[in-house]
Amino acid sequence: MRFPSLSMLAAAGLLLGAGAARAQDCMAVMAGDSRLSSFVDALNRTGQAELLHGAGPFTVLAPDNGAIDRVPVNIRNDLMGSQPGADIDPVRGPAVVNAQMIDGRHFAREVEGRNRVTVRTRNGNMLVIERGADGQYTLTPERGGFGAGGIRQVEPAHVVQADIPCSNGVVHIVDRVLVR
Numbered sequence: 001m002r003f004p005s006l007s008m009l010a011a012a013g014l015l016l017g018a019g020a021a022r023a024q025d026c027m028a029v030m031a032g033d034s035r036l037s038s039f040v041d042a043l044n045r046t047g048q049a050e051l052l053h054g055a056g057p058f059t060v061l062a063p064d065n066g067a068i069d070r071v072p073v074n075i076r077n078d079l080m081g082s083q084p085g086a087d088i089d090p091v092r093g094p095a096v097v098n099a100q101m102i103d104g105r106h107f108a109r110e111v112e113g114r115n116r117v118t119v120r121t122r123n124g125n126m127l128v129i130e131r132g133a134d135g136q137y138t139l140t141p142e143r144g145g146f147g148a149g150g151i152r153q154v155e156p157a158h159v160v161q162a163d164i165p166c167s168n169g170v171v172h173i174v175d176r177v178l179v180r
Contacts (some may be wrong), residue, residue: 023167027052038068046094055166060136098123099179108162
C-alpha cells in the first residue's frame with residue numbers, strides 16, 4: 001500500500017480549506033464596511049436585515065454614512081427615532097431602505113453600451129441609471145412611484161464603489177439616499 005506524501009496532504013488541506021471559506025451574504029458584507037454603519041443600523045431597525053441574509057439575489061444601493069447624514073435631522077428622527085432603541089416609523093422606515101434595493105443581481109457592466117437603464121426598486125420606485133462619458137454612474141429616481149418619509153431628492157446619486165460581490169447579490173455604495 002502506498003501512502004501519500006506529506007506535501008500532497010498539505011496541498012489537499014489547503015484546497016479543502018479554501019473551498020470551505022464561503023462568500024458572505026449582502027448583510028454581512030455591508031456590516032463589515034464602516035462606511036455603511038448608518039445604513040446597516042437602518043436595515044437592522046426596520047427588519048430588512050433578515051431579508052438580506054436570505055437567498056436573494058439582491059442588488060443593494062447602499063448609501064454611505066455621509067449620504068445618510070445629508071438627510072435632514074428632523075426627517076431622520078421621524079423615520080428612525082431620535083436615539084438608538086427609539087421606535088421607528090413602521091411604514092416609512094422600511095420604505096426608505098427598500099428604495100435602496102432591487103430584486104436580482106445587477107452589476108455595473110449592465111449599463112455599459114446603453115444610454116440608460118430603468119429598474120424598479122423594492123418599494124416600487126423607478127430608478128434611472130446612466131453611465132456618463134467619464135464612467136461615473138448616476139442614479140435618479142423617476143417622478144411618480146412611492147415616496148417615503150417626506151424626503152425629496154433633487155440631486156442624483158452617484159456610485160462611489162460598484163460591484164462588491166456577495167453570496168446572495170451585489171452591493172454598490174452610493175452617495176445619496178434614493179427617495180423622492
